[in-house]
Amino acid sequence: MGKFAIRGLWVLIATIFTVFVTQPIGIKLHFMLSLSALAVMLAISTLRLAGIWRHIFLALASMLIIRYIYWRVTETIPDPSQLLDFIPGVMLIAAELYCIGMLGLGLFVNAQPVTRPQAPQLSDQELPTVDVFVPSYNEDQDLVAVTLAAAKALDYPGDKLTVYLLDDGGTDEKIYAADPVAAAKAAARRRSMQTLCAELGVRYLTRQRNLHAKAGNLNNGLANSTGELVVVFDADHVPAREFLRETIGFFGREPKLFLVQTPHFFVNPDPLERNLSTFAKMPSENEMFYGAIQKGLDSWNAAFFCGSAAVLRRTALDEVGGFAGVTITEDCETALELHARGWKSLYVQKPLIAGLQPETFEAFVGQRSRWGQGMMQIFMLKNPLFKRGLSLAQKLCYLSSNLFWWFPFSRLIFMISPLFFILFNLQIYDASPQDFVAYTLTYIAAVLLTQNYLYGRLRWPWISELYEYVQSVYLAGALASAFLNPRAPKFNVTQKGTSLSEDNLSRLALPFYVIFGVLVAATIYTVARYVAEPASRDLLFVVGIWNIFNTVLAGLALGVVSERRERRSVQRLATNRRGELLVQGQPVPVLLMDASIGGLKVKVADLAGQPLSPGRHSALIRVPRSDGEGVFEAPVTISSVRTVEGARLLGLRFSAVGGDRHGLVADVAYGDLAGVRAMRAARHRQRNLVLATLETAIWGIRETARGLFFALFRRTPTPAAVADVEALPRVPAPVSAAEPSEDAAIASPRHEPGLRLEPRLPQAGAFSAA
Incomplete structure (x- = not known):
């Protein structure tokens, strides 16, 4: 179907929608029209129809959702004179509007996802020179060694490929630290990494100070290398031999291409997958991003750098002064700057690396806090809506990526909102049970059908809600602090390759048990009120179901923070x-x-x-x-x-x-x-919504029981028992007068001194400033 026909269809739908929304139709007619739309959507989803049917599906979903917004805003907000009702009522509708806005942005981003063909294959003579950067900080040497060996063995002419270990764990700042134990550890790391690089034929590169974390480390690599293209692999991201052959060819065809990004695929379960035993059968959390969202972003020239498993053009990086270091998400920030200057990006869906995820719930939360704070920094300091050079579509795509991380606020509001009526009898949602069925339930059904239709193979029903809840308890405070002081967050390194020798409770578990206890008590109180207050039974029934859903979610979270042992620190x-x-x-x-x-x-x-x-x-x-x-x-x-x-x-x-x-x-x-x-x-299997909902309820009962068992019979580990999330050091080492200050480095993060060490082992004092 041509673009003009599609646009005409949307104009027709918009006209019908305007009439549908603005006409004062009765509740019965609205309900019948909603059921008819849901029936068509269900048929399209069940039959897995695409093409024009995809646009019809999304148009019907949009009509139902926006009709719900119209009703919700015009008829259900409590009277402003009743502040105790009005304030939590506004909080709830703000959370709903946020979710609906994110759904709308998601529909826009994924309107026409792109699947790229195989990269053009170039002859060895046509291939550009490539520098491979493997930034490292505190990772286990064997972990780093396998990544370096795989990078060295990439299918590419040896005279055009140079691999660098960028070692931020062996900088001068760390070697000459005031703590003698830490200094000795850093010196030993530098020596062992030099030996490893000499054995593998890899160049070792460190620097004087740990400025600007990963961005500064990568920029030091740029300052000490010359390859036309730069490849970045995290220390735990091992590439397949064909990585370069599947990516490099795109740069020869498009001179303004600055990035080819590939998916991150992980060979170990994250804490939720391990503790709930879902890794072998359920799509991983990141599958929706790498399997759908990046393809949608690619259609708008907005696929962004994800920090690893990517190829970048050096001339583009030179134009913006290297990797951006203002925020702690240097990857997305760098892509934002380059897109604003007219450069193009491209996404290849084929997984070409195998990496590791955080093993403990504590490390998982630390990683997500960094991502969320970094996106909040970009929103506050470099708001894409006001970024000159971006197209409107690119602005919306980056806005979607930034605002996604605001989910902790809405998720926690949804968790506590039923309690306002159950415990305090506050009327924060002014609607009858009939209105709730006709408007709210049909809206929820439309959202669930839309999610399952677009992402069902990549994200099971209710799993997004679980992931968001277990993160929200701790991310809300981290995001609020970044909002209030966007320059405060510091880069934290995510610990990986650890193991748990025995079952235990996460050290972050206590708030989840408190929330679960409150929700269970509220459920019991709801039953008591239902028996004692016949006049309120309809509303108590509706709100009670909502609270039970929250309780099931909270029970599942108890299973997430009940850590199963994982003695194997390396994956087979x-x-x-x-x-x-x-x-x-x-x-x-x-x-x-x-x-x-x-x-x-x-x-x-x-x-x-x-x-x-x-x-x-x-x-x-x-x-x-x-x-x-x-x-x-x-x-x-x-x-x-x-x-x-x-x-x-x-x-x-x-x-x-x-x-x-x-x-x-x-x-x-x-x-x-x-x-x-x-x-x-x-693992990409779509599930039936009804059966998935029933299974989630059973799953919640099982994990609640396991979580309570852990609370009674498993102890919380000591800080030494599990690896913690370690922040990069902030104490500067002694520097010479000629060395730039940190303020100067912030203004120009690309230009900082580095140390270049070749594979041969230098004698003491043989380090030369690059």
Whole structure:
């Protein structure tokens, strides 16, 4: 269908809608028209119709939602003279209008999502030079090593590819810190990382001071490199071999292209997925963003940099002085500045990296607080609505991304609003039960159908509400502080690669139990009032159902903060590669079944009857490289032996540190991410709304019971038992008079001194200023 026909359809719908909204139709007629619209929407959704039907669906949804707004604003707000009713009533309608506004922005963003074809394939002579930056702060060395080895093994001409470790954990500021223990730790980290980079053929780069966190670290990389394109991988984001071949070609076709962003895919569950046991079957939280929203943003030239798994053009970064460092979300801020200058971005939906998510609820909340505060900073300091150079569509897209993070305020208002009537008999929603059914229930049905139609394969019903609630309890205060003082937030590093040795309650659990207790008490009181007050039963029934929904959500949250143990700090990825195991000098063919940073699981048909004792037998594993250029060799210790269906399964633990070990893991586990992509696709299943709602209710009962059990029989861990979220140091190290002050660096974050260290190990005092 052509653009003019689509626009004509929307004009017709807008005309019909204007008549529908402004006419004083009765409640029965409104209800019948709403049911008819819902029936058409349900048919379109059930039959999964697209094309023109998508526009009809969205038009009908828009009509119902805006009709609800009209009714809600004109007929249900309490009398301003009754302040006790009016103030919470206005709070509630403000929360509703926020959600409806976000839904409208979401419909706009995702009106015509783009799916990009494969990148043009360039000959080796046509390929530009590429610098790969792996910024690091306090990550485990083995974690960083696998990412570096995979980056070094990317399918790209070696003379055009340079990999840098940007080590912010070994800066001069940290090495010469006043705390001798911290200083010694930083010096040891620098030495070990230098050794690692020398083994892998990677360039080590650090700097004098930890200014501007990740943005400053990346800018130091820019100042000490020359590649035409820059690739950024977080230290825990391991790329597939084809990453560059799937992205670089787009830059040759579009000279104003500054960014090609790819999805972030995670091989471990986040705390909600792990504690609720949903990782294997439910789409991850970020799937809606990377599977739908970024595709929608791409259609408006508004897909933005997500901090990792992306390729950027150096000349574009040079034009804006490097990576932006005013806010703590340097990625979105940088994209905003470049879009405002007329540069273009592009999104490739294919997952090309495998990363890690925060393992503990505490680290998860810390990460989301940083994201939310950074988006609040952008809204306050660089409001996209007033940003010159952006198109109207780009302004709306960035506004949608910024305002999304205001959800804690509306979510908490929805949680407490029923209590105003139940506990204090306040009339904050002036409507009869009949009005509620005709307007509110049809509006809720329209929203649920719309969400399921647009995002059902990527987000199960009610899961957004759960994720928002468990974050809101702590994010509300963090966002309020950023709103009041947008220059105050500091960059916090998210701890990953940790493990929990036993079941325990999160240290952040207490508020969730308090809220759950209040909601349960309110439910009991609702029943008591229902029995004692026959005249109020209709309203008590409606408000009581609302409160029960909130109670189920709060019960699910108890399961989220009841942390299941996860002894494995590294993730195993399935593989199907052949190799050879040398045991006591005897070569034995093996099939590699999975691999991780720590070791391998292999399957052997026969070991000539040799008795093997776990922990006592050493061996050598050999695996052909996927590029056909030789083999990887790594010493291993046999850690377990068992027989399954006539075959012997061996658990192998790496017994020495070396370049081949990390290169082997990078090549075997991460070189081909087809298995990871298949796992991701298998979780993209749309669910029936009614069945999903019933299952969520049962799920809530189960997790409430588990949460109460944890409260009685599981203790909260001490601070040393789990990794905490650590902020970058703010205490400046001694500097020379020639070194720029922090104020000067803020004005021009790109230009700060750095230290350039080549793969060879320099002697003491051999560091030279770049």
